[in-house]
Amino acid sequence: MDKEKLKNTASEYMQIWSAENADLLDKCADKNIVADYTHFEKPYKGVQNYKSMLKMTYDFFPDLKITIKNLIPNEVEQIVTVEWKYDGTHTNGNLFGVESSGKKISVSGITILEIEKGLVTKEKGIVDNLNLIMQLGALDN
Template identity: 30%
Template sequence: MSFTPEQNNAICVEFFEAAWNTGEVREDLLASDALDHSQVGGKQKTEPGSGSFKHIVGMFRGAMPDVKLTIEDEIYTADKVVHRWRLNGTDTGGVMGMPPSGKAITMSGTTTVRMQDGKIAERWANVDELGLLQQLGVVPPPPGA
């Protein structure tokens, strides 16, 4: 069965909004051999299945239970979907193992997905980790900021 770029985008919106805004990772929208290419703490890794993505979502939802994903741009063609997004939440549980700061956090990034037969087959994410660390006070802001 062939899916249009619009249908692929709608599947991605449904998947990512459910995961980030409710904590539900929709396995039914992932290919059985899906690959998650993620970069956490400057280290690139590729993992099969949903475990890596579930870990990332769980870590941030645990730190910021009120986290809300907003998709700001949607670009899609053929089997690729790209979303520019923003996460907002309050750090009440400690982001990335740090003590809770109580700060309102805004994190932005871009996710690229390759679709196959109406399911997410691969995911790549680029996240503004430096901006997150600056908001948490771990890294000083640039001079004059």
């Protein structure tokens, strides 16, 4: 794929992180996708497993919205590095020991997507969860 197609694929795929968009995995991801972020206990393997985690995330933040800040395609390796941020409201559940309080959050991260035949096969990234924890108030004394 050329750079523009890689960027378009990555941009569309990353919308899975906006609330209620888990079904985009069916269109944009290989059925055997592996998703691994530094805060995951273990990688999520397969579309259905990954969808279940995304739906939990949407439950915590039902208005979650991702914004792509930068896309860096690599035609040789067929990867795209994505700089992003997401915004939402902690509406439900206990997250990092904090009960939902309606607090607005804004968190940044970087994701590397591996793409084959127009589908994302691997997603690996890091999220600024320390910032999230601080915004939720989990570190308040």
